[in-house]
Amino acid sequence: MPTKQIFTAAIEAAINQALRWANNSDEVLAPLYGKTCIIHIQEWNLALSFNFAKDEVNIVTDEEGLFNTMPDELSDDECWVSLSLFALEKIKQNNQITTLIKSGQLDFAGDLSILQSLGSMFDKLELDMEEVLSKYIGDVAAYQVNQTGKKVFEQANQQLSLLLQSFSDAALDEKPLGVRKIMAINFSDEVNQLKHDVDALEARISCLEKQRKTRLPKP
């Protein structure tokens, strides 16, 4: 029995049910529409591909093993992250990021904003679990369950946000391992300008050479 498929079906069903219950699922899914976030878990050598549709998330496992290493090619709408489960705690510490990357416990490629949007999707999701539960177990019990659940959820959410923030800061600012799109565009502009200047200089030099040759007295 393909256990991976059962596992991913369960995660997918849970996330999509949460999205259906949430009041703002359209809003939180909008920035992710048509994008793909591939998360490779090193211990299981398992890559999970999160594909975002308009109203739901589809999770696909990578039976080919294509994403067990950094892919050669990623489109603008894709992001790949490889991480070790043991590195999760260390990722929160900015000064550990470079060490983790060097030790191979963390790696990434593609548009990092997709991963950030995935994190903020869970952060911003407005789930009124009390209303959902009250239909089944009554108002009082639903209130109590909801309060306990909220505490657990907030704590988990806080940890996830911290993790993503630390990862992003370290990759883009503290340790310049990642490059923002605007930085790449600026660099490209500078290279073009330099090429233009070199071409002009080359033309000027050849012009001067010609002038020099014509002015030289004939033997």
Place this chain on the structure above:
Amino acid sequence: MTITQDKNQASTNAPAEAKTTDFGFTQVDKDQKQDMVAEVFHSVAAKYDIMNDLMSFGIHRVWKRFTIDCSGVRAGQKVLDLAGGTGDLAAKFSKIVGPTGQVILADINHSMLNVGKEKLINKGIMGNLHYVQANAEALPFPDNHFDLITIAFGLRNVTDKSKALASMFRVLKPGGRLLVLEFSKPETEALSKIYDAYSFHILPQMGKLVANDADSYRYLAESIRMHPDQETLEGMMQEVGFEQTSYHNLTGGIVALHRGFKF
């Protein structure tokens, strides 16, 4: 209609010149199989999904999910879901390939196609998904067109399987892959016996109770037995040009997923 009841003579690997083919355990004229299969699916279309869940205890969802996971499909690609029936695979592919990709749900049977179309439209799956009534033996698509072709529980109903595989090979892009999810041969004798008892005794009764159609589900059980086993189907794929072919048994070989590439 020419029908010859002969279990022993029926063969899925009949020579190309043969004028008869199998319809379950029955030998029929090749020209008639298509209509007879169509009749079966017209009859079961309305209850197709619920019967699938009941007959397989829901496991068909896991088999289909495994197929999707083996597809390697990416955003922006073109997918053909052949004999797509009620669109389980097409629905998922439509979401994976996204707005820049394209999925074609094709089925020879308009009743099945209509049920699939209605189901997917009701689910709000539109835009990149198109419906085509097509015969797998003569696909109405240009050469080298699709990145992926899937055919789930459909190939055994095709009259000329080699011709259908060749047609799929033609419309597949170089580098593209074909996935065939189909009932196959159980790996052990014990499982085979349990499976036989289930499919010949319980399945038709289930069909009678739920879909009021025992005959169609008797055909299902018989057609599964007449379908080529794992090795034979792999050989057929290689014969039409597929490379790097392989198969993966699911649920002890009751179902197998065959894979082949065009290079």
